[in-house]
Amino acid sequence: MASTSLSAGAPPTETEEGTAAVTVPDAEGAVADGAAADGLSLRETFTAFRGHVRPHWREIAVAAVLLVGSGVLGLLQPLAVEDVLTAYGQGRDVAPDLLRLVALVLVAAGALAVGDFLLLRAAERVVLAGRQGLVRHILRLPMGAMRRQAPGDLLARAAGDTSLLRQIVTQTLVQALTGLVMIIGTLVMMAIVDVELLLVTVGVVLLLGFVVGVIMPRIRRAALSAQQSVGEMGATLERALSAFTTVKASGAEDVEARRVDAAARDAYDEGVVLARWGSVAGTTAGLAIQIAFLVVLGVGGARVSSGAISVATLTAFLLYVLYLAQPVMSLTNVGTYFQAARAAVQRLSEVTRLPTEPVDSTDSFTYGGKASPPGAASLAFENITFTHSGRTTPALNGFSLDIPAGGLTAFVGPSGAGKTTALSLIERFYDPDLGRILFDGGDLRDWNLRELRAGIGYVEQDAPVMAGSLRDNLAYAAPAATDEDLCHVLAVTRLLPLLERLGGDLDAAIDHHGTSLSGGERQRVAIARALLRRPRLLLLDEATSQLDAVNEAALREVIEELSRRTTVLVVAHRLSTVRSADRIAVLQDGALRAVGTHTELLRDDILYAELASHQLLG
Numbered sequence: 118m119a120s121t122s123l124s125a126g127a128p129p130t131e132t133e134e135g136t137a138a139v140t141v142p143d144a145e146g147a148v149a150d151g152a153a154a155d156g157l158s159l160r161e162t163f164t165a166f167r168g169h170v171r172p173h174w175r176e177i178a179v180a181a182v183l184l185v186g187s188g189v190l191g192l193l194q195p196l197a198v199e200d201v202l203t204a205y206g207q208g209r210d211v212a213p214d215l216l217r218l219v220a221l222v223l224v225a226a227g228a229l230a231v232g233d234f235l236l237l238r239a240a241e242r243v244v245l246a247g248r249q250g251l252v253r254h255i256l257r258l259p260m261g262a263m264r265r266q267a268p269g270d271l272l273a274r275a276a277g278d279t280s281l282l283r284q285i286v287t288q289t290l291v292q293a294l295t296g297l298v299m300i301i302g303t304l305v306m307m308a309i310v311d312v313e314l315l316l317v318t319v320g321v322v323l324l325l326g327f328v329v330g331v332i333m334p335r336i337r338r339a340a341l342s343a344q345q346s347v348g349e350m351g352a353t354l355e356r357a358l359s360a361f362t363t364v365k366a367s368g369a370e371d372v373e374a375r376r377v378d379a380a381a382r383d384a385y386d387e388g389v390v391l392a393r394w395g396s397v398a399g400t401t402a403g404l405a406i407q408i409a410f411l412v413v414l415g416v417g418g419a420r421v422s423s424g425a426i427s428v429a430t431l432t433a434f435l436l437y438v439l440y441l442a443q444p445v446m447s448l449t450n451v452g453t454y455f456q457a458a459r460a461a462v463q464r465l466s467e468v469t470r471l472p473t474e475p476v477d478s479t480d481s482f483t484y485g486g487k488a489s490p491p492g493a494a495s496l497a498f499e500n501i502t503f504t505h506s507g508r509t510t511p512a513l514n515g516f517s518l519d520i521p522a523g524g525l526t527a528f529v530g531p532s533g534a535g536k537t538t539a540l541s542l543i544e545r546f547y548d549p550d551l552g553r554i555l556f557d558g559g560d561l562r563d564w565n566l567r568e569l570r571a572g573i574g575y576v577e578q579d580a581p582v583m584a585g586s587l588r589d590n591l592a593y594a595a596p597a598a599t600d601e602d603l604c605h606v607l608a609v610t611r612l613l614p615l616l617e618r619l620g621g622d623l624d625a626a627i628d629h630h631g632t633s634l635s636g637g638e639r640q641r642v643a644i645a646r647a648l649l650r651r652p653r654l655l656l657l658d659e660a661t662s663q664l665d666a667v668n669e670a671a672l673r674e675v676i677e678e679l680s681r682r683t684t685v686l687v688v689a690h691r692l693s694t695v696r697s698a699d700r701i702a703v704l705q706d707g708a709l710r711a712v713g714t715h716t717e718l719l720r721d722d723i724l725y726a727e728l729a730s731h732q733l734l735g
């Protein structure tokens with residue numbers, strides 16, 4: 118029978134995965150934490166199991182038939198042994214009986230081998246589908262929901278909990294089925310051989326089965342806690358690794374190591390509890406068989422000496438008792454593995470139950486079924502009010518602004534005024550609580566999300582450069598881009614000197630966090646990436662860090678040039694950026710305070726004049 122180690126693992130079913138999704142908005146809510154041990158009911162657990170297994174049921178069914186068949190053939194072996202012994206006792210030719218026994222053994226072994234392989238392969242497929250489904254689901258979570266998750270914990274669920282799905286197929290479903298068939302079959306065969314000895318055996322096994330039943334809930338709790346601790350460990354480690362520079366600079370290696378240690382120790386403690394109860398359950402089951410064997414030997418011996426049964430019959434019966442050992446032990450394991458798989462499925466469904474953003478498969482860029490014209494898009498905020506989840510003060514409060522197609526619009530304002538939040542709403546990372554945003558005259562909520570985002574280029578403040586080559590980074594959102602396209606955007610974003618530094622090789626590697634690039638280069642790589650999508654609206658959250666004069670001039674030139682052919686909206690932190698803006702919107706406390714050109718605002722708005730006198734940088 119297939120075996121799988123009791124380790125951690127978890128994901129969503131195709132069904133769950135496909136049906137999730139509905140709203141973009143604040144489908145916030147972190148996945149439940151550890152204490153949700155009483156999360157999935159038994160019924161929900163089985164429904165989730167079914168979802169994982171259903172796509173592979175044919176292969177699993179064939180495997181189950183082969184394994185059960187192998188077991189049934191095994192059940193006939195003691196009878197064949199009895200025949201061989203009887204033939205010996207009667208001085209008959211044993212060859213035919215011996216041949217039958219050998220054939221039984223070989224065919225049973227063949228069926229076992231093929232069945233086992235098919236089963237393990239199906240289990241791997243279940244794990245694969247689970248991982249793919251979970252990852253797709255995570256990537257489609259809305260921003261609000263994602264912000265509340267610990268990435269390390271999600272990693273643990275995707276890598277660890279998913280691997281436990283294997284157990285649903287191997288240890289749980291098929292082992293339970295074959296175990297039950299084998300036990301019933303063995304009991305029937307025992308009844309045929311000797312009913313009295315059967316009753317003795319069943320009595321002993323039931324008594325110890327009760328003990329195992331009491332242990333199972335403890336195993337479940339420990340399994341869930343162990344898997345949660347692994348998730349916490351992942352989250353703690355991820356936190357430290359993502360701020361590695363700060364960890365080093367703060368000399369916090371030991372502090373972080375202790376944090377990870379604590380989570381690892383929790384996982385260890387729960388693992389030990391799991392091992393303890395697992396071994397008690399396994400030993401109890403093994404003990405039940407041994408005791409049954411000895412009792413049958415005693416009672417059977419007495420029945421042989423009284424002449425009630427023959428030695429050959431007792432031998433056959435004892436073989437059946439030994440036969441009972443495997444299914445009884447595997448049913449005990451089923452209990453243990455079932456609890457671990459149940460915990461994993463629970464942790465997976467905590468993620469897959471989070472609603473995802475709506476997905477639409479159409480590729481055309483349309484609004485309301487009509488093809489949208491290429492070129493710069495207009496934008497309008499109409500009385501927008503929005504409060505971030507967990508906050509009481511709105512980030513935007515009755516914010517209204519019309520931005521015509523084309524040109525450069527700059528958002529300025531004190532830190533926390535709501536500038537970045539306004540950009541997030543345009544991308545529909547969140548939806549406003551009140552009011553609406555019009556993109557090319559159409560409410561954002563009526564746009565197909567994928568198409569909407571395809572028309573918008575978004576360059577975040579600390580735009581990441583991903584591990585890989587310059588080509589990987591640029592063509593990330595436009596895989597079909599040619600070398601010519603890439604060189605063109607590099608020229609537009611004044612990045613040709615960077616290409617030269619890389620030996621003119623678009624495929625030369627740039628390191629993980631783009632640390633070989635300057636801050637200005639990183640931001641321009643991000644702009645180049647956004648430009649390859651030919652956006653109708655470019656959103657640029659300017660970096661607050663100081664750039665050197667060369668980088669600053671390059672960035673300004675790029676923005677000015679872009680604003681001639683597309684709508685550019687910049688959250689500006691530099692006076693040099695806003696000076697050339699067609700319009701500047703001054704935000705304060707989530708509302709529009711003033712709008713105008715640099716000269717107009719310097720003259721009319723005290724706050725702007727003050728910000729400008731400090732070069733704007735927040």
Ligand SMILES: Nc1ncnc2c1ncn2[C@@H]1O[C@H](COP(=O)(O)OP(=O)(O)OP(=O)(O)O)[C@@H](O)[C@H]1O
Pocket residue numbers: 264505506507508511512530531532533534535536537538539735
């Ligand atoms: N993800 C979030 N969750 C909760 N509150 C948030 C979140 N993002 C922003 N806020 C809050 O919303 C308000 C507006 O923040 P926002 O980042 O939009 O301001 P900003 O004008 O861009 O500031 P800055 O110039 O410092 O970047 C602030 O009070 C901020 O703390």
